[in-house]
Every structure is written in C-alpha cells, then in structure tokens.
Amino acid sequence: MNKPTTRDLAQAAGVSLATVDRVLNARDGVRLKTIERVNQAVRDLGFVRDISAANLARQKEYKLVFILPDRKDQFIRLIRAAVEEASHTLVQARTRVTVLSVPVNDPHAVAHILDDLSVNDADGVAIMAPETPQVRDAILRLKNKNISVVAFVSNQPNAGCDRFVGINNVAAGRTAATLIGRFLPAQTGDVLVVTDTTQSRDSLERRLGFDQVLLTSFPALRASPSLETYNDPVRTKNALTSILNRAPGVLAIYLVGSDMREVFAALENCGASKDIIVIAHELTSRTKQGLRDGAVDAVITQDVGHLVRSALRVLKAQVDRASLVASQERIRIEIIMLENMPEDDPVPC
Amino acid sequence: MNKPTTRDLAQAAGVSLATVDRVLNARDGVRLKTIERVNQAVRDLGFVRDISAANLARQKEYKLVFILPDRKDQFIRLIRAAVEEASHTLVQARTRVTVLSVPVNDPHAVAHILDDLSVNDADGVAIMAPETPQVRDAILRLKNKNISVVAFVSNQPNAGCDRFVGINNVAAGRTAATLIGRFLPAQTGDVLVVTDTTQSRDSLERRLGFDQVLLTSFPALRASPSLETYNDPVRTKNALTSILNRAPGVLAIYLVGSDMREVFAALENCGASKDIIVIAHELTSRTKQGLRDGAVDAVITQDVGHLVRSALRVLKAQVDRASLVASQERIRIEIIMLENMPEDDPVPC
DNA sequence: TCGGAAATGAGGTGCGTACCTCAAAAATAC
DNA sequence: GTATTTTTGAGGTACGCACCTCATTTCCGA
Numbered sequence: 001m002n003k004p005t006t007r008d009l010a011q012a013a014g015v016s017l018a019t020v021d022r023v024l025n026a027r028d029g030v031r032l033k034t035i036e037r038v039n040q041a042v043r044d045l046g047f048v049r050d051i052s053a054a055n056l057a058r059q060k061e062y063k064l065v066f067i068l069p070d071r072k073d074q075f076i077r078l079i080r081a082a083v084e085e086a087s088h089t090l091v092q093a094r095t096r097v098t099v100l101s102v103p104v105n106d107p108h109a110v111a112h113i114l115d116d117l118s119v120n121d122a123d124g125v126a127i128m129a130p131e132t133p134q135v136r137d138a139i140l141r142l143k144n145k146n147i148s149v150v151a152f153v154s155n156q157p158n159a160g161c162d163r164f165v166g167i168n169n170v171a172a173g174r175t176a177a178t179l180i181g182r183f184l185p186a187q188t189g190d191v192l193v194v195t196d197t198t199q200s201r202d203s204l205e206r207r208l209g210f211d212q213v214l215l216t217s218f219p220a221l222r223a224s225p226s227l228e229t230y231n232d233p234v235r236t237k238n239a240l241t242s243i244l245n246r247a248p249g250v251l252a253i254y255l256v257g258s259d260m261r262e263v264f265a266a267l268e269n270c271g272a273s274k275d276i277i278v279i280a281h282e283l284t285s286r287t288k289q290g291l292r293d294g295a296v297d298a299v300i301t302q303d304v305g306h307l308v309r310s311a312l313r314v315l316k317a318q319v320d321r322a323s324l325v326a327s328q329e330r331i332r333i334e335i336i337m338l339e340n341m342p343e344d345d346p347v348p349c
Numbered sequence: 350m351n352k353p354t355t356r357d358l359a360q361a362a363g364v365s366l367a368t369v370d371r372v373l374n375a376r377d378g379v380r381l382k383t384i385e386r387v388n389q390a391v392r393d394l395g396f397v398r399d400i401s402a403a404n405l406a407r408q409k410e411y412k413l414v415f416i417l418p419d420r421k422d423q424f425i426r427l428i429r430a431a432v433e434e435a436s437h438t439l440v441q442a443r444t445r446v447t448v449l450s451v452p453v454n455d456p457h458a459v460a461h462i463l464d465d466l467s468v469n470d471a472d473g474v475a476i477m478a479p480e481t482p483q484v485r486d487a488i489l490r491l492k493n494k495n496i497s498v499v500a501f502v503s504n505q506p507n508a509g510c511d512r513f514v515g516i517n518n519v520a521a522g523r524t525a526a527t528l529i530g531r532f533l534p535a536q537t538g539d540v541l542v543v544t545d546t547t548q549s550r551d552s553l554e555r556r557l558g559f560d561q562v563l564l565t566s567f568p569a570l571r572a573s574p575s576l577e578t579y580n581d582p583v584r585t586k587n588a589l590t591s592i593l594n595r596a597p598g599v600l601a602i603y604l605v606g607s608d609m610r611e612v613f614a615a616l617e618n619c620g621a622s623k624d625i626i627v628i629a630h631e632l633t634s635r636t637k638q639g640l641r642d643g644a645v646d647a648v649i650t651q652d653v654g655h656l657v658r659s660a661l662r663v664l665k666a667q668v669d670r671a672s673l674v675a676s677q678e679r680i681r682i683e684i685i686m687l688e689n690m691p692e693d694d695p696v697p698c
Numbered sequence: 699t700c701g702g703a704a705a706t707g708a709g710g711t712g713c714g715t716a717c718c719t720c721a722a723a724a725a726t727a728c
Numbered sequence: 729g730t731a732t733t734t735t736t737g738a739g740g741t742a743c744g745c746a747c748c749t750c751a752t753t754t755c756c757g758a
Contacts (some may be wrong), residue, residue: 003440003744005744005745006744006745006746007744016708017707017708017745018707018709021745021747022702022705023708024745024746025417025746025747027747029704029705029706030703030705030706031754031755034705034706048440049744049745050405050743050745052404052405052442052745053405053713053743053745053746054402054426054745054746055401055745055747056399056401056402056405056712056714056715056743057712057713057744057746057747058746058747059712059713059746082676085674086674089567089674091352091397093400093401094401098753140729171688174688175686175688177688177690178686179686182532182646183532183534184530184534185534185717209688290744300689303672303681305677309677325435325438325637325654327431327434327435328654328658331690332652332683333689333730333736334681334683334684334689335683335685335686335706336684336688337524338527339520339523339524339527339558339562339682340520340523340681340682340683340684341522341651342679342681352714354713355714355715355716356714364736364737364738365737365738366737367717367718367736367737367738367739368735368736368737370715370717371718371735373715374715374717376717377733378736379736380725380735380736383736398714398715399713399714399715399724401714401715402713402715402716403716404743404745405712405713405714405716405743405744406714406715406716406743407715407718407743408715479739550757
C-alpha cells in the first residue's frame with residue numbers, strides 16, 4: 001500500500017525502467033502501444049511522480065524573477081519585503097528568486113529589460129507594470145522563449161500571460177463605494193475621489209466599479225471627477241483645502257491609489273473633519289496609522305505575502321506543468337477596519 | 350558558487366561526513382569543540398540542508414490528524430472539503446492526513462479518541478473541540494507522547510497546545526458590532542443577538558467583543574440577551590417571530606454561531622424586513638445566498654482553506670522543528686459583502 | 699527472407715542526505 | 729604508562745528519480 005515508484009510501474013506495465021523513464025519524460029523512441037501500457041499502469045497504480053526526488057535527480061533550480069516598479073512607496077516596499085521573506089524560505093526548495101526594479105513609466109525601458117531575460121536567467125517572471133503595447137509585446141516574446149509569465153497586481157489582459165495574480169479592481173472599487181454608501185445612509189452630498197494617476201488600468205477599474213455602485217445603489221451621493229495628486233505635496237494640499245472648504249461639503253473621500261502620502265499629509269494639515277468617511281487602499285503602516293487615529297474608516301487591501309507566494313506557486317506549477325489548488329490562488333479583496341486589523345505580534349496559543 | 354552540500358561542510362570543518370551527519374542530526378558522541386567547528390562551517394558556507402533530499406533519504410512520512418466535530422453543518426463540511434483537497438495535493442509531499450469525527454459534546458468520548466492515538470498513528474494533531482477539562486488533559490497526554498497538537502478554530506488556552514490556528518473571536522465580535530454600528534449611524538434601537546449555544550468559548554468571546562464595542566462606541570444601540578436556537582427550527586421560528594413583531598422593532602441581528610440554518614429559515618418565513626441589518630459568521634453557501642438576496646449585509650469569516658493549510662504547515666514545522674513564515678500563519682478576520690464576495694469560477698488572466 | 703531501422707532492456711551513475719557498521723584514533727581515567 | 733572509554737573516520741547502502749550507453753530484440757518494408 002506504499003506509494004508506487006517507477007519500479008512498480010515498470011513491473012505493472014511489463015516493461016523496463018528505461019522505458020518507463022522514456023514515457024514519463026516524454027522522450028521518443030517508444031511505440032504508441034507501449035506508451036499506452038505505461039500510462040495505464042500509471043492510472044492503475046495511482047502513480048504520482050515524486051517531484052522532490054525528480055528535482056534532486058535533475059539538479060533543477062527554479063529561477064523566478066519579479067519585475068517591480070522602482071518606486072519607493074510603502075506598498076512596493078511591502079512587496080519587496082514579502083519577496084525577500086519568501087525567497088529566504090525557498091532557498092531550501094531549489095528556488096532562486098530575484099527582483100528587478102524597472103522604471104514602469106518608461107514602457108520601452110521595461111520592454112528592454114524583459115527582452116534581456118533569457119531562459120538561462122529565468123524559468124518564470126512575475127511582472128507588475130502598467131499595460132502598454134511595448135510591455136505587452138515584450139511579454140509575448142518572453143513566452144516565445146518558453147518563459148512563464150504572470151501579471152502581478154496589475155493585470156495585462158492582452159499580453160497572453162499565463163495568469164493574473166491580483167484582485168479584481170472593479171470589484172474593489174465596488175466594495176469601496178458600498179462601504180461609503182452604507183456608512184452614510186440616507187445622506188445627500190459629495191464624495192471626493194483622489195488618485196495618484198488616472199493613467200493606470202488599476203485606477204480606472206477601481207473608479208469604474210466605484211461609479212457603478214454609487215450611481216445605482218446610492219444616487220444621493222455624487223462622486224467628483226478624480227483629483228490627481230501627481231505625487232506633488234503642495235499641489236495636493238492646495239487642491240484638497242479648496243475642495244474641503246467649499247459648501248455643502250464633502251461627506252466621504254475615496255483614495256484610489258496605493259501611494260497617497262501627500263493626501264494624508266494634506267488632510268492632516270487642512271484639519272479635515274473626522275466626520276468625513278475615508279476609504280483607502282492597501283494596508284501599509286500609513287493606512288494602519290490612519291485606522292488607529294480615526295482618519296481612515298476602512299482599508300481595502302490584498303494580502304501582500306499571499307500575493308507573492310501565490311505568484312511563486314503559480315510560476316513553479318507552470319514550470320512543472322503541475323496543477324494548483326484553485327482556491328489557494330484566489331487573492332481576496334479584504335476589508336480592514338480598526339477592529340479586524342491584523343496585529344503585528346505573533347499568534348499566541 | 351553552488352549550494353554547499355554536506356561534503357563541502359565536512360571539508361570546510363576538517364571532519365568526516367559521518368561527523369557532519371552526527372552534528373546536523375544532533376546525534377551524540379561528538380565533542381563540543383567539534384560540534385562548534387561544524388556549526389561554524391555551516392555559518393561560513395551558508396549551508397542549508399536540502400529538505401527534499403533529506404526527506405527522500407529519511408523515508409519519512411508525516412502523519413497528521415484532524416479531529417473534527419461529527420456535526421454536519423456547512424462550516425464543518427467546508428472544513429472537511431478543504432482537508433480533503435489539501436491532503437490530495439500533499440500526497441507528493443510524503444504527508445498523510447486523516448480526519449477523525451468526534452462527538453464534541455461528549456468530552457469523555459473526545460478524550461478517549463485522543464488517548465487512543467499513538468505516535469504510530471500521528472506525528473501531529475489539529476483538534477477542533479470545545480475546551481473542557483477532559484479534552485485539556487487528553488491533549489496534555491498527547492503532548493507527553495511527543496505528538497504535536499494545535500488548537501483548530503476553537504482555542505484551547507490551557508491545554509498547552511503548540512499553537513492556535515484560528516481567529517481572535519473577541520476581535521471578530523468587535524468587528525461585527527462595528528459594522529452594525531456604522532451601518533446604523535445615529536439610530537436608537539435594539540440589536541438581536543442569536544447563537545446556537547452560549548456554551549462554547551467561541552460564542553462567548555464573540556459576544557464579549559460585540560458588547561465591548563456596542564457599549565462604548567454605539568450606546569444608542571442596545572443588544573439583547575443571546576437568543577439560543579438549540580438547533581430547533583420550531584422553537585427558533587416562534588422566538589424570532591415574537592421578537593420581531595414587538596415594538597419598536599429590531600434594527601439589526603447578529604448571528605454569532607456558524608450553523609444558523611434555522612434562523613435563516615425562520616427569518617424568511619416570518620418575512621423580516623430587509624431594512625434590518627444582518628451580520629453572520631462564516632462564508633458558506635447559505636450565507637452567500639443571504640448576501641446575494643440581500644438578507645445578509647455582511648459576513649465575517651475566516652478562510653477555510655487557509656485554516657487547514659496553516660494547521661498542516663504548523664504541525665509539519667513542529668515535527669521538523671523548523672520555523673515558519675509568521676505572516677503566512679496569521680488567520681485573517683475577513684469581512685465579506687456582496688461586492689467582494691469571492692467568485693466560484695477560477696481566476697482568468 | 700533478410701536488412702535496416704526502430705523499440706526495448708539491462709545496467710550504470712549521480713543528485714544530497716540519512717543511517718549504519720566497524721575499525722582506528724584520540725582523549726580520559728587509573 | 730596502560731587500560732578504558734569516547735570520538736572520529738572510512739565506507740557502504742538506500743531513497744526515487746533522471747539520464748546515459750550499449751547491447752539486444754522486435755518490427756517493418758522491400
């Protein structure tokens with residue numbers, strides 16, 4: 001009743017170990033009839049190849065690469081930290097993870113970096129970058145080189161990625177709108193939408209979902225056009241101050257982007273009312289602080305560690321042509337309030 | 350620049366392979382000085398033991414056991430399904446997972462089943478059962494047999510478990526209260542609290558957290574004493590109907606338990622107003638249905654797949670005396686609304 | 699029917715580690 | 729200094745699989 005080995009297979013199929021090996025590893029020089037015999041034995045015995053033993057024998061090393069924006073905001077830092085942590089524990093699993101920082105606003109540069117990757121450098125690539133024609137084509141070239149690619153955090157729907165590891169941003173936007181609507185029942189007023197850039201697909205999708213829900217479910221609330229910060233503190237502060245002082249006043253603010261430093265600073269400076277509902281994205285130390293001091297009412301986030309580990313599992317499975325546990329790879333849209341904010345200290349018993 | 354092996358270690362430390370082996374596997378018969386020499390070499394070379402090779406050589410099989418209630422409600426079923434799924438993929442990782450169903454309301458029976466386990470049956474046990482003196486002592490006996498034990502879903506604070514895999518139920522209760530409070534700003538009225546039993550520690554903790562927040566943050570809302578269903582449809586229906594028809598009316602309902610079938614049925618039957626805010630626990634097909642048809646406003650849940658995998662990882666790490674990625678084992682208190690409810694179909698690209 | 703090609707078998711080596719034995723060396727006690 | 733115990737070394741086998749070579753068998757077509 002022990003796990004069947006290749007030896008058992010050979011015996012069951014009435015062939016030699018060499019033939020079993022040829023079939024299992026899809027080498028040629030085996031008659032179709034024989035291949036079928038072996039496969040039948042695989043099915044009969046419920047044989048599953050011992051991947052660790054196989055990799056040991058094969059001397060295989062998984063070379064996986066993360067392509068991340070060279071920005072320095074907290075969300076990106078969290079991702080880098082998570083990659084660092086994961087790669088640390090994966091050393092023992094013959095997996096080498098490297099991180100490449102790219103200037104994501106320069107699609108040509110990104111494409112160049114992707115083009116420089118060869119099968120010697122990488123078996124799989126997780127890429128977080130805005131969708132552009134240059135990047136899309138570079139991804140297609142990667143796939144032609146037989147390198148697996150997953151879109152990471154930002155989807156690349158037309159690049160033929162093997163998968164998207166991230167959340168549905170339309171649904172995230174819908175969630176934000178629902179929270180604001182539910183926190184402000186039966187009130188009429190304005191909702192201010194702030195983003196870092198209206199250029200990125202993520203922002204657009206979130207905004208789209210947000211408007212869908214606000215329009216249909218909470219018609220008494222009116223969303224403003226997206227206010228762009230361009231990551232400029234002064235500009236942001238001036239714009240916010242003038243808007244917040246205008247009558248009849250803003251009831252809620254939706255921070256669409258993941259890097260809203262300037263907005264938090266500006267909100268503090270212009271003494272925004274605590275009554276204003278604020279919904280932000282990504283659980284960083286900044287937004288945690290906001291939850292704690294009441295400036296932020298809820299944060300919509302995706303678990304960074306989960307994102308990274310999922311991307312690694314997906315890429316590895318792709319390389320092995322193995323299957324995954326679907327539910328494990330579903331990245332959740334999490335709603336965090338002060339009450340369910342994860343603690344930093346380890347779980348006691 | 351390749352990964353150092355035990356051979357490299359031996360050479361670097363100026364000892365033989367046998368000695369390296371003795372040190373790495375903590376066998377005795379090695380002088381302290383020699384042990385230190387080898388450990389120094391480990392540090393110098395950055396040696397990390399290749400776990401897959403080690404397990405291959407060791408022919409080790411992890412025998413892990415889940416002790417689950419023999420109830421048949423949806424939450425338990427979800428857990429069973431997740432265990433099934435996980436154990437399926439873990440076959441290749443030399444891990445055998447078995448599930449034992451126990452009558453959790455009979456502490457002596459549970460204790461008996463635990464006592465029947467020996468090191469031959471199990472390296473680690475995840476137990477989901479109410480905390481009782483009998484169970485607590487049985488857990489202690491298990492640990493004396495050198496079997497690792499984690500408390501699963503329900504904490505066992507005094508049993509000396511190696512860990513608790515589950516959520517902080519006080520925080521979950523606080524989260525429920527916050528949601529209700531935020532969804533009902535500036536309103537005065539009653540909140541009905543329904544549970545299956547007030548006996549379990551989980552229910553008590555949730556109730557505790559719920560009351561904390563309601564009292565301090567939303568004093569205009571008054572929580573009722575816990576209404577117990579005893580899993581009796583008729584009784585539940587009668588009680589609910591009479592309460593809901595009473596003036597001035599209930600503004601919100603908090604369903605504390607995980608098995609609230611009777612309540613959902615009763616709510617439907619007595620035609621409860623859709624204006625009543627309903628917060629439930631555990632994302633099952635029943636609560637999902639509630640979210641979809643508007644009967645439920647939010648569900649507070651813990652990811653069942655994550656729970657199971659985490660328990661397995663923790664037990665395995667315990668057996669190997671290996672370390673874990675702390676953040677990965679933190680079970681999150683998730684808030685699910687219609688907008689961020691996970692889809693059942695796989696993630697597209 | 700025979701020759702050449704294709705298919706298969708037998709057997710070996712190695713991956714990195716665990717675990718075992720037995721002999722030899724070193725340390726310790728007397 | 730000798731006897732005894734403790735440490736250490738050398739070497740082997742095994743785990744499940746990949747990958748290689750070379751000899752042998754089987755197949756197919758002319």
